[in-house]
Amino acid sequence: MKLITKSSLTFISASVLFFLVGSIIMYFSVRTIFSSNLNDILLEKKTNLEKQIEPDNVERFYSNDVFVIKINSHIPSSFSDTVIIENRKYVLYRKIDFSYFISDQYYKISVLEPQKKTDILVSKIVIMNVGLAFIFFLILFFVNRHSVNNTLKIFYRTISKLEQFNLNNNDELHLDSAQLFEIKKMNSVIQKMADTIRKDFELQKEYTENVSHELQTPLAVINSKVDELMQSDNLTKPQMEQLAILMETTNRLSKINQALIFLTKIDNRFYTKGSTFSVNQLLKEQLDLFEESIQQKNIKVTLNLLDTTHIYMDKYLAETMINNLVRNAISHNNGIKEINISIENNCFIISNSGDELTFPSDKILDRFSKSTTNKKSLGIGLSVVKSICDLYHFELSYSQDNFHTFIIKFK
Amino acid sequence: MDKKINVLLVEDEMELAVSTIRFLKENNFNCTHKSTIKLALKEIKNNSFHAALLDLGLPDGDGLSLIKEIKNKNQETGVIIVSAKDALNKKVEALELGADDYLTKPFFFPELNARIKSLVRRLNMEENKKIVLNELTLFPEEMKVLVHNKVVDLTSKEFSLLLYFISNQNRVLSKTILGEFMSSNYDDYGFSDDLVYTHIKNLKKKLASSDCTEYIKNVYGIGYKFLVD
Numbered sequence: 001m002k003l004i005t006k007s008s009l010t011f012i013s014a015s016v017l018f019f020l021v022g023s024i025i026m027y028f029s030v031r032t033i034f035s036s037n038l039n040d041i042l043l044e045k046k047t048n049l050e051k052q053i054e055p056d057n058v059e060r061f062y063s064n065d066v067f068v069i070k071i072n073s074h075i076p077s078s079f080s081d082t083v084i085i086e087n088r089k090y091v092l093y094r095k096i097d098f099s100y101f102i103s104d105q106y107y108k109i110s111v112l113e114p115q116k117k118t119d120i121l122v123s124k125i126v127i128m129n130v131g132l133a134f135i136f137f138l139i140l141f142f143v144n145r146h147s148v149n150n151t152l153k154i155f156y157r158t159i160s161k162l163e164q165f166n167l168n169n170n171d172e173l174h175l176d177s178a179q180l181f182e183i184k185k186m187n188s189v190i191q192k193m194a195d196t197i198r199k200d201f202e203l204q205k206e207y208t209e210n211v212s213h214e215l216q217t218p219l220a221v222i223n224s225k226v227d228e229l230m231q232s233d234n235l236t237k238p239q240m241e242q243l244a245i246l247m248e249t250t251n252r253l254s255k256i257n258q259a260l261i262f263l264t265k266i267d268n269r270f271y272t273k274g275s276t277f278s279v280n281q282l283l284k285e286q287l288d289l290f291e292e293s294i295q296q297k298n299i300k301v302t303l304n305l306l307d308t309t310h311i312y313m314d315k316y317l318a319e320t321m322i323n324n325l326v327r328n329a330i331s332h333n334n335g336i337k338e339i340n341i342s343i344e345n346n347c348f349i350i351s352n353s354g355d356e357l358t359f360p361s362d363k364i365l366d367r368f369s370k371s372t373t374n375k376k377s378l379g380i381g382l383s384v385v386k387s388i389c390d391l392y393h394f395e396l397s398y399s400q401d402n403f404h405t406f407i408i409k410f411k
Numbered sequence: 412m413d414k415k416i417n418v419l420l421v422e423d424e425m426e427l428a429v430s431t432i433r434f435l436k437e438n439n440f441n442c443t444h445k446s447t448i449k450l451a452l453k454e455i456k457n458n459s460f461h462a463a464l465l466d467l468g469l470p471d472g473d474g475l476s477l478i479k480e481i482k483n484k485n486q487e488t489g490v491i492i493v494s495a496k497d498a499l500n501k502k503v504e505a506l507e508l509g510a511d512d513y514l515t516k517p518f519f520f521p522e523l524n525a526r527i528k529s530l531v532r533r534l535n536m537e538e539n540k541k542i543v544l545n546e547l548t549l550f551p552e553e554m555k556v557l558v559h560n561k562v563v564d565l566t567s568k569e570f571s572l573l574l575y576f577i578s579n580q581n582r583v584l585s586k587t588i589l590g591e592f593m594s595s596n597y598d599d600y601g602f603s604d605d606l607v608y609t610h611i612k613n614l615k616k617k618l619a620s621s622d623c624t625e626y627i628k629n630v631y632g633i634g635y636k637f638l639v640d
Contacts, residue, residue, distance in 0.1 A: 217516055221426045223519060240633055
């Protein structure tokens with residue numbers, strides 16, 4: 001719910017409640033005022049009557065609005081509302097009852113005053129007042145809405161700038177200066193945060209580069225020394241073999257280092273150049289690269305390309321993604337030696353025959369998880385695929401029955 | 412290649428420089444080593460080189476700044492950047508500035524050797540269009556090889572493998588080095604042993620069927636050596 005909607009709703013519900021309770025209270029209080037006014041009139045009539053009453057003319061006062069009844073004792077005078085049926089209509093009257101003692105006889109005299117006119121008046125006054133209040137609230141409502149909207153505009157500008165803020169474009173975050181204290185405070189906090197993040201990001205990038213540089217050079221030194229040693233004529237066979245292992249291991253170390261740097265780069269959103277291309281085309285190109293390996297391992301590849309799916313992403317990352325999956329399917333292929341690849345419903349599906357995993361299947365996308373039998377695998381190719389999929393919000397899933405199946409669901 | 416090739420090495424990591432110099436000298440290159448940009452600039456002014464190997468992160472600046480100086484002095488000097496930075500934009504920048512090749516650390520010496528030789532061949536085309544070694548004649552441009560003046564039909568991978576062997580003759584080339592040579596990028600890792608074996612087997616078979624001497628020898632099962640007496 002938007003802030004403006006919420007505040008409007010609160011305003012409206014409070015106003016409705018206020019109108020309801022307010023008009024009821026107002027109706028009754030105005031009515032009380034008018035009743036007391038009527039009481040005054042009745043009292044005056046009573047005084048007039050009392051002045052005119054004489055022993056022989058009591059009954060004569062009996063009329064439409066004066067009732068005279070003989071009673072046995074004194075009653076205190078009192079006001080009340082009463083309803084009289086006139087021409088089959090209920091008509092509301094205000095009434096005063098009092099007793100009068102004359103010629104040894106008590107009379108109860110009731111004087112009536114119609115309330116119809118005052119009732120209409122009360123209603124009119126109440127309606128007018130409520131109407132005025134309603135107009136007042138309406139104006140208040142729109143003024144309030146306008147001012148909240150104005151304030152929110154600055155807020156939305158800040159948000160949209162934050163949305164466009166990208167650490168990889170080298171531009172810094174510049175927020176508008178605001179007059180309102182709260183917005184000003186918010187902008188300054190965000191500004192500070194963005195600056196810190198940017199600094200950290202730069203440091204991290206620098207760190208990644210440094211790691212790369214600082215590790216690769218010593219590795220180059222080791223490689224060169226091992227290669228030199230290897231050329232000596234007087235080495236025994238075991239020494240030669242150890243040197244070969246040393247070179248192999250150094251190479252492996254260097255590959256791990258490069259792979260980690262690559263993963264960090266993906267996670268740091270270093271690759272942001274996007275273009276649109278066909279997954280089918282990409283797959284064909286990558287399969288061509290593996291033609292020899294596929295032939296050599298005698299693997300049967302079945303393609304089932306139902307759709308032509310286009311994706312928008314960094315070309316290099318797309319190639320890496322498909323390449324790693326195909327490579328994985330080839331290098332861990334065993335048994336009946338088959339690979340099935342299909343593209344359908346915006347999905348890329350690749351499955352291969354192979355041995356059962358020697359580790360839990362939910363670990364398959366983790367870094368450095370690999371089967372114990374394949375010593376040459378770095379165990380990082382699939383986590384690279386995972387990182388790339390995460391970057392583009394593609395869904396990557398794995399399932400295992402007779403085949404190992406990976407599915408990428410493109411967005 | 413009778414004349415010795417003059418190579419300028421600009422590298423600040425001393426141990427690496429020592430090994431590189433030794434390796435280049437063993438392979439009949441003349442090598443001049445400098446460790447800073449300042450010293451290198453002086454050297455470029457005074458001497459002429461066939462090839463220059465430039466490290467990027469030097470104590471007094473970026474090796475990229477030397478490319479222009481070298482090319483201004485002599486357009487035919489081949490420039491190879493040797494860097495620990497495996498970043499695409501760095502490569503593009505270097506190539507745009509005039510570098511001819513880009514090698515990422517850590518590299519293997521045979522690879523460096525092959526690259527320098529290929530670069531020098533490319534830049535001095537009129538002299539070195541072909542490589543002759545006993546009964547073998549190679550035409551790198553056309554990827555053609557003759558044995559006893561008869562064409563042997565090789566695939567492009569087999570041809571580049573043979574060229575690599577000839578560039579690094581009489582050296583032990585381990586499977587790791589050959590695997591790296593055969594695969595293009597790092598994620599080919601652990602994939603190439605069988606391929607290397609297959610390609611070498613095929614290459615040897617084809618050469619043997621043309622009555623070529625068996626130059627490619629197995630070394631204790633750790634690698635191969637192209638042996639020329």
